[in-house]
Amino acid sequence: MGLSSVRLQATAAATLVVALTLGIVALLLVIVLRGSLETSAGAEATRKAEAAVPLARTIEMAPGTPIRVPAAKAGAVHLKDGTVATVADPDVVLTAEKGDVIKEWAEPGEYAVAGMKVTTQTGPAMLWSRASLAGATDALRTLYGALLPGVPAVLLVVAAMTWFSVGRALAPVAAIRAKVAHITARDLHQRVPVPRSKDEIAALATTVNGTLDRLETAVETHKRFVADAAHELRSPIATLRARLELAEPSELTREALADIERLQSLAADLLMLAKLDAGEPLRTAELDLGQVAAEESLRVRRRPEVRVELDIEPDVVMKGSRAHLDRLVTNLTDNAVRHAASTVCVRVHAETDEAVLEVLDDGPGIPFEQREAVFDRFTRLDEARARDAGGAGLGLPIARDIATLHQGSLVYAGGGFVARFPLCHT
Secondary structure, eight states, X not given: OXXXXXXXXXXXXXXXXXXXXXXXXXXXXXXXXXXXXXXXXXXXXXXXXXXXXXXXXXOOOOXXXXXXXXXXXXXXXXXXXXXXXXEEOTTEEEXXXXXXXXXXXXXXXXXXXXXEEEEETTEEEXXXXXXXXXXXXXXXXXXXXXXXXHHHHHHHHHHHHHHHHHHHHHHHHHHHHHHHHHOOTTOTTOOOOOOSSOSHHHHHHHHHHHHXXXXXXXXXXXXXXXXXXXXXXHHHHHHHHHHHHHSOOOHHHHHHHHHHHHXXXXXXXXXXXXXXXXXXXXXXXXXXXXXXXXXXXXXXXOOTTOEEEEEEOSOOEXXXXXXXXXXXXXXXXXXXXXXXXXXXXXXXXXXXXXXXXXXXXXXXXXXXXXXXXXXXXXXXOHHHHHXXXXXXXXXXXXXXXXXXXXXXXXXEOSSEEEEEEEOOOO
């Protein structure tokens, strides 16, 4: 999983946690505020009812009358004729003891209602009072107006801060990953950057550098061993070959000479691999790839039934090492000759900004799933083992390493191998 995924997951997790927390807090706040406001309204209705009890006791009601009766005096009004009239409080009514409050008067959700039993001049009755919940509704509406835009804004800020913070925290990891991805077998001396922070990421970078130290030591030891072994084998093999060539010819000496030739080829391949792995700088010059291909193709050992055809475009110039390119062409052509049925075609042409070398043959070809495996060292396909009397599985890996060393590429494309190199513009 990539670093962007970790960053995205951390941001999503933090935002989700904060969203759940804010949702729970907002819900509790609404419930508590609603309850507090409704309790206050209920207390206000009870206070009004208690204040109206003395007046309710002086009122005469018709027995069993279930209608509303003004029960509390809101104030005294002096009329023009000198009399005093009382104005009833619309929030307090008096009904028969078993009567109900009229629905329109005490609409649920709009009023808080309080009731208590009183004894009037005509007997028991119920005194009802109400308090408006409009204030509570306005307060909740204000709260909703603050929460609806506020919560998304807070979540956006949390997401942005988490994304930025996690990005900064993971930046050293991204640098370590990029550096490790850039390090190859030829530049194991490079090390990943160690952040100044004394945290787990710094410890990771230090551990990676320690691993690279051990890997570099092991690879260098391996390279020295291969180079030394290949170099030391050349002298005794050459001596042995000379003695066999001087011996009396026989079937046994011919077979021994063939084996010695394979050993010499293997030693040469190992020495070449050691040089390629060592990353020795190339001595490059401008070369005509077509001329190199033509000369080296003609030097390859032929099979009587296989002919080599050349299709060379002139003036395909590139920069490279003549010795290395000779080896590349030789390896590819030798491989094609050993596996061809009757014809090998060596083509060189320019294509856009690339010099292209194609070595094609009419042999059985390489199965699609094994076209990369043939470039692994010491790899030989089962069919090749049955037909191929030479080769140790190093020719194609050496050819690809040489192509890579020249900033080029080498792939198998259907009928043969195709190498591409940067074209030299003169």
